[in-house]
Amino acid sequence: MDFVEYPDRDMLALSLADRMASQLAQHLRSNERASLCVPGGTSPTQVFETLSGTDIDWGRVTVFLGDERWVDGDHKRSNSRLLRRHLLKDRAQDANYIDLYTGDGQPDDATDMLSGMLSPYLPITVILLGMGNDMHTASLFPGADHLAEALSATAPPVMAIRAEGADEPRITLTRPVLSNAIHTHLLIMGPEKREALERAQKMEPIDAPIRAFLDQATVHWAE
Numbered sequence: 001m002d003f004v005e006y007p008d009r010d011m012l013a014l015s016l017a018d019r020m021a022s023q024l025a026q027h028l029r030s031n032e033r034a035s036l037c038v039p040g041g042t043s044p045t046q047v048f049e050t051l052s053g054t055d056i057d058w059g060r061v062t063v064f065l066g067d068e069r070w071v072d073g074d075h076k077r078s079n080s081r082l083l084r085r086h087l088l089k090d091r092a093q094d095a096n097y098i099d100l101y102t103g104d105g106q107p108d109d110a111t112d113m114l115s116g117m118l119s120p121y122l123p124i125t126v127i128l129l130g131m132g133n134d135m136h137t138a139s140l141f142p143g144a145d146h147l148a149e150a151l152s153a154t155a156p157p158v159m160a161i162r163a164e165g166a167d168e169p170r171i172t173l174t175r176p177v178l179s180n181a182i183h184t185h186l187l188i189m190g191p192e193k194r195e196a197l198e199r200a201q202k203m204e205p206i207d208a209p210i211r212a213f214l215d216q217a218t219v220h221w222a223e
């Protein structure tokens, strides 16, 4: 794991967005298309704002979330809503976006279709992960109903998942897909998350799901 500490959140956003854009651009030099997988939640807004204005060939980039809360796209807890407001605009509005929320009654009804939709864009070129204070990433929550399966090497690409710490049913990409990205970044901010990361390093993925992705990740942290 590489750990990069920034003097402040502005510097973090500028530097991380620049690094992700460079990795996508580099990939597009020798490949027809690239894929970018991003988190929802509260942390990535500033990175998205910066990334949306970067000068890369967004028309050849496919964007999707690592997880989604099973709520309408205009709900305030929708991760897609966050993306539409802060990432899929400016230059990045040309990106191809795959929405994980299908409108089906339950996320379980959408997993097969979404697995099929994502498969042409795997492996992920650049993934940005987030992490909660409880050490969950994507919607891989400690104690979630299907966590062991979602962390297994044979998990399907997309699974429905429910957990006490999550307010609503979720859909999440699983370990084989999330861990197979070409470039992996983890964005965390504040002292609580830094402490949580330090704890996770000494734990097993079943208790601290972020642990499954740390070996290959560059962690970006600011106070």
Ligand SMILES: O=C1O[C@H](COP(=O)(O)O)[C@@H](O)[C@H](O)[C@H]1O
Pocket: 038, 039, 040, 041, 042, 043, 044, 066, 067, 068, 069, 079, 129, 130, 131, 132, 133, 136, 137, 138, 139
């Ligand atoms: O619920 C979620 O939480 C995590 C962490 O979010 P944050 O608000 O602490 O930044 C996020 O990575 C995930 O995509 C989201 O659905």
